[in-house]
Structure formats: structure tokens, C-alpha cells
Amino acid sequence: MKAKVELQNVGGIRGRIAFELGRGKVNEVVAPNAMGKTSFVRGLSAVLSAPFRDEFIINEAINLGIKGERGSKWEEIVNIYEDFAKISITLDGDVKEYIVHKDGTVKKAPFGDERFLLAGLLTGECKTIRQLLTGDDKFDWIVSKLSRANFYETFYRDVKEERETIESRKGEVERKIQEIAEKLKEKEELEKQRDTVSMSLEEIKKRLDIEKQKLLEKRKKLNVEINKLKEDVEIRKGELRRKEKEKEELERGIKKDKEIIKKLDKEIASIDIDKIRREVEKKRNEIDNKINELKNQRDEYRGSVNLFQDVLLEMERGKKEESLCPVCHKSKITIKEIKAAVGEYEEKVRNINSQITKLNIEKEKENQKIIEEERKKAERERRASELVKSIKYKESNLKRINAEIPQIKADISKKSENINKMTEELKILETKTKDEDEALNNEIKQLEQTLNDISEKIGNIKGFVEEYKKEKVGSVWVDPSVAEKMYSKWLTFLDVLMNYLREMIHEHRERARTRFNQQIKELMNILEFTEFDQVALTADDYRLVVFRKGFVNQPIRTLSMSEKYAIATLLQITLKETYLPDIPFFVIDEVILSFDENRKRKIFADLNEQAKQNNWFVIVTRLSEDVNKILVKPLEIK
Amino acid sequence: MDKEIKNEIDKIIREGAKRDEIKKFLEGKLNKIAEEVLKDES
Numbered sequence: 001m002k003a004k005v006e007l008q009n010v011g012g013i014r015g016r017i018a019f020e021l022g023r024g025k026v027n028e029v030v031a032p033n034a035m036g037k038t039s040f041v042r043g044l045s046a047v048l049s050a051p052f053r054d055e056f057i058i059n060e061a062i063n064l065g066i067k068g069e070r071g072s073k074w075e076e077i078v079n080i081y082e083d084f085a086k087i088s089i090t091l092d093g094d095v096k097e098y099i100v101h102k103d104g105t106v107k108k109a110p111f112g113d114e115r116f117l118l119a120g121l122l123t124g125e126c127k128t129i130r131q132l133l134t135g136d137d138k139f140d141w142i143v144s145k146l147s148r149a150n151f152y153e154t155f156y157r158d159v160k161e162e163r164e165t166i167e168s169r170k171g172e173v174e175r176k177i178q179e180i181a182e183k184l185k186e187k188e189e190l191e192k193q194r195d196t197v198s199m200s201l202e203e204i205k206k207r208l209d210i211e212k213q214k215l216l217e218k219r220k221k222l223n224v225e226i227n228k229l230k231e232d233v234e235i236r237k238g239e240l241r242r243k244e245k246e247k248e249e250l251e252r253g254i255k256k257d258k259e260i261i262k263k264l265d266k267e268i269a270s271i272d273i274d275k276i277r278r279e280v281e282k283k284r285n286e287i288d289n290k291i292n293e294l295k296n297q298r299d300e301y302r303g304s305v306n307l308f309q310d311v312l313l314e315m316e317r318g319k320k321e322e323s324l325c326p327v328c329h330k331s332k333i334t335i336k337e338i339k340a341a342v343g344e345y346e347e348k349v350r351n352i353n354s355q356i357t358k359l360n361i362e363k364e365k366e367n368q369k370i371i372e373e374e375r376k377k378a379e380r381e382r383r384a385s386e387l388v389k390s391i392k393y394k395e396s397n398l399k400r401i402n403a404e405i406p407q408i409k410a411d412i413s414k415k416s417e418n419i420n421k422m423t424e425e426l427k428i429l430e431t432k433t434k435d436e437d438e439a440l441n442n443e444i445k446q447l448e449q450t451l452n453d454i455s456e457k458i459g460n461i462k463g464f465v466e467e468y469k470k471e472k473v474g475s476v477w478v479d480p481s482v483a484e485k486m487y488s489k490w491l492t493f494l495d496v497l498m499n500y501l502r503e504m505i506h507e508h509r510e511r512a513r514t515r516f517n518q519q520i521k522e523l524m525n526i527l528e529f530t531e532f533d534q535v536a537l538t539a540d541d542y543r544l545v546v547f548r549k550g551f552v553n554q555p556i557r558t559l560s561m562s563e564k565y566a567i568a569t570l571l572q573i574t575l576k577e578t579y580l581p582d583i584p585f586f587v588i589d590e591v592i593l594s595f596d597e598n599r600k601r602k603i604f605a606d607l608n609e610q611a612k613q614n615n616w617f618v619i620v621t622r623l624s625e626d627v628n629k630i631l632v633k634p635l636e637i638k
Numbered sequence: 639m640d641k642e643i644k645n646e647i648d649k650i651i652r653e654g655a656k657r658d659e660i661k662k663f664l665e666g667k668l669n670k671i672a673e674e675v676l677k678d679e680s
Contacts, residue, residue, distance in 0.1 A: 152651060159660075478679075482676070497643075504651075
């Protein structure tokens, strides 16, 4: 059964090379100088141990040239002319690949065992040889990194890390609780301050209200008085206007009355009653004359009627048809004619009566004329007399009004003066009110500002406390006091856990030490390392001690170079057999070639036996100028 | 230390003390304690 190893751009190898390794035997890798033996060893180590997690192992990978220095931009295992390195091992159909970019980015890593770098190699650069060469005897890493103690240490470190985090969080929570208590105290103080300021503010506001009220009342009173005075002035002005109008009217009335009296006097003077009487007497005489004339004529006509009626009566008595005319006494006259003449004369009498009646009316009218004129005169005299009386009355009123007007004017003037005074007083009062208001308002503003500031601070504290009152523990928010309790319990638990892990670390280290010491003792017997009586790790501090015959503990630094290589060989084979029996690879370079043939033979024989028994691939590199490329072949053990 | 917990730790160690497993273990234990505390508080 074989394992196929392929390397591409690894170290000094540019491009791709592949080898086949035989299982259960020692494989010899032969090559001249600078043909890639070391690169082969590094590549194989990388694919068997990557990925690297433990800091100690990462340091080892750096020392072995598998990883670049920390902070370096060049991953040393990658060929300097290429961008990446790729190593693969195909074993039993299973392919393990390690691909890394030159900047150190791992593109693909197998699930290797990083302990291979400590226990799977026996090369000039391996940890054991480096340490022995410098004389450092502190080999505690053997028990701590290779045994199960390593896992307990990993566990312990993680728990410790968690504990540190929790302790730090607990410290924060405790600080928070302290801070909350301080803030609450501060809040209490601020609330007291706020109450004091609020009270002051209330008092000032009350004072302001009282002062305002007082001033307002004063102003109101003044305003009422002013308005009353203004009303009075207006009333008085109205009164004055009325008086002046009345005065004007009186003056105008007196003037008019006087004019009328004058006119009446003229009219009275123009009425001559005696003249009218004379004219009326004359007219009446004329009418009387006319009436008398008419009466005379009527008497004549009545005499004629009587004549004719007497004739008629005689004729009717004498039954005569005709008679002598009683008027002319010459002609004859008939009854009919007599009747006509009677009618005619009666008509004339009636006309005269009518005329007399008219003339009597006319005469009466003439009489009325006198009465009328007398009445007219009397009327005018009466009116003139009344007007004189009226003028007197009006003049009396005028005199009174003339006396009243200056009084009203004086009153108006006095009241106006009072109004002006009061208005001035009101203005002063308003200014005073404004000034006092401003002063008090400023004080109120300042207090309100202080109150706001305090409230803001209280608000901030409340917000702070509200925010701080919550502590996130895992996925839940709890009160800091609960969190603190929780953290305390966690820490107690972790302390117990860490104690247990420490115990287990110690136990496993001791177990590993005992096992290692036993294994190395057996190996020394097998390989006949008779120059040493005992090579072992000390208890507790895990230092490597070398006892020569006679139990002399020889310090490492005083050993010869070949002795150091011999012990290194013992150590590495023991480490491999003790701790990595399940990883079927063990790599050795020219280190052991410096041993004498007998020792070399014994070592190779043992390795061959181990390879056979455990089905390992043991790989030994050897420099040879007889070949011109890397060759892999089974090692011939003589 | 509780025997059950020791067994859990032993199992994690035997499986190579993987960080994820350790983390899961710790979370489980701490959550259990947290639940107990919260229960006591409520």
C-alpha cells in the first residue's frame, strides 16, 4: 500500500513534483543539495499538521519555515516566484490538501494534528534539537502540549477567558450599581432643589399676581373715574351746546318778535276806524235810499195789484167780461188780461223784495266791516302785547342762559383738567406696572430656567438610570443587581470548574511524564544507549535530566553535540511512539547520519520494526551527490 | 464538581477539546445558572 505525495511551489520546489511512499517501511528520500529535501519535509509536515490554532504550535510552524514570521507578507512555505503552494497526500483513497496563498491566506486545510510538528519530526530544526542545542532543559511542553493535558489546558484557557470576561462584566455591573446609587442620590438632591425653586417661583408668581391685581384695581378705578369724568364732560358739552342753541334761538326769537311787533304797530296804525265808519255810514245811507226807492216802487206795484184785484172782484161779481182799465182809465180790459197784469205786478213786487233783502245784507256787510276792522286792530294789539310779554320772557331766559354758559364752560374745563391729570397718573401707573412686571418676570424667567435645568438634569439621570437599570445577560435584559448576582454565581461555578481542570491538567501531565519516562527507558535499552543511565522528565517542573553512570545529573548544556543528537533521537522517537501512534508518518532528516553505523543500524531497525508493526510511513532524507533529482526508495537496512 | 459535569468535560476532552464544544458546554452551564437566578428573583 502506498501514499501519494504531491508538492507544488513548495519552498525551493517550483512547479509540481509527486512521490509515492511505501507503507510499513522506512522510505529513503535521496537528493543532492538544493533539490528540495527540506521543502519536501516542510510540505509533508504542513499537510499533516495544518490548520494551526495553538500559539505554541504556530511558533513552531514559524521556526520550521512552514509559516511566515508574524506580520510578514510572505508565507515562507510558498515558492518566492509563485502565488501559492499546494501539498496533497492521497492515502487509502482519502485526499488531504493544504493550499496556502503567499500572503498567508489558507485556501484549503486538512483536519491534521498540529502536534505532528512537535512529535512527528526528527530534523535539524525540530523543537527538541533546537532546545537541546541551546541547553534549555525545560521540556514541560512535552506533557502539556502532547498529552491530554493539552486539551484540559485548552479547556482551562477558554474557561479562564470566559471567567475574565464575566469578572470584567461583573466589575462593570458593580460600577454601574454604584453609579446608579450615586445618580439616585444626586437625583434626590436635585429634586429637593427643584422643590425649593418651585416654591420660590410660586411665591414670586403669587406676589406678581397680587401686585398686578393691586395695580389693575388702581388702573381700573382710575379708568372708571376718567370715564365718568369724560361722560360728565360730554354731558356738560351737550348741555352747553343746547344752551348756546337755546340762546341763539332766544336771540333770534326776540329779534323776530320785535320785527313782528314793529309790523303789527304799523298795521294797527294803518287801521282808521272813524274813516271806515264814515264810509260805512255813507254806504248805508246810499243803501237805505235805494231800499226806500224800491219800497216806494213796491207800494205802487202793490197799489196796482189791489186795483186790478178789485176790478177783477167786481167783474166776477158782476159777471162782466170787460172793464175799464183802472190804471189808464181809457182802454178796456179783460179778466184774463187783469189776471196777467196781477201776476206781472206781483212778480215785480217779489223782485223788489229780493233786491231789498240783498241791500239789507249788503248793509249788514258794511256794518260787519267796521266790526271786522275793529277786531283786526284789537287782534294786532293783543298779539303785540303778547309778543312784548314773550320778549320779556325770552330776555329773562337769555339772561339766565348767559349766566349759565360760563359756569358750564368752567365746569367742563375743570373736569377736562382732572381727566388730563388722571390720564397722566394712569400712564405713570402703567409704566410702573410694566417695569415691575418686567422685573418680576425676569426673576421668574431665571427661576424657570433654573427649574428647567434641574428638570433636565433629573430627566438625564432618570434616562441614565432607566438605561443603566438594564443589563443584558445572554439574551435577556435584567436588573444590574440580578446581573451581579448571576455573575457572582457564574464566577463561583467557573472557579470550581477551573480548580477541577487544574487538577486534571496536573494529573494528565504527571501521567504523561510517567509514561514518557517509562517509554524512553525502554527505548534506551532497545537502542543500547548505554552511555546514559537515565533520561527523564522531573516531576512538577518537567525538566529534562540526564543521568550518567553513577547517577550524576549532567546539565544539558554540558553534553557533547553527538550526545545531544542522541538524546534528541531518543526523545523524538519516544514522543512519536507515546503520543502520535495513530498518525502513520514519521520524518527524519540527516540528523542521525552522524551516528556510528551500529547505532544507525539499530535505530533504523527499530524504526523499521515500528513501521511494520504500526503500518507507518517512516521517511528518512539523505544527501547524495550520486543522483541529480529527488528519489524515493525503500531504505535498505543492513 | 458534579459527576455528570465531569463526564461531559471528559467527553469534550476525548473529542479533542474543540473550542465550539467548550463554548457550548459553558453556555449551557451558565444559562442554567442564569435561569435558576431568574427563577429565584421572579
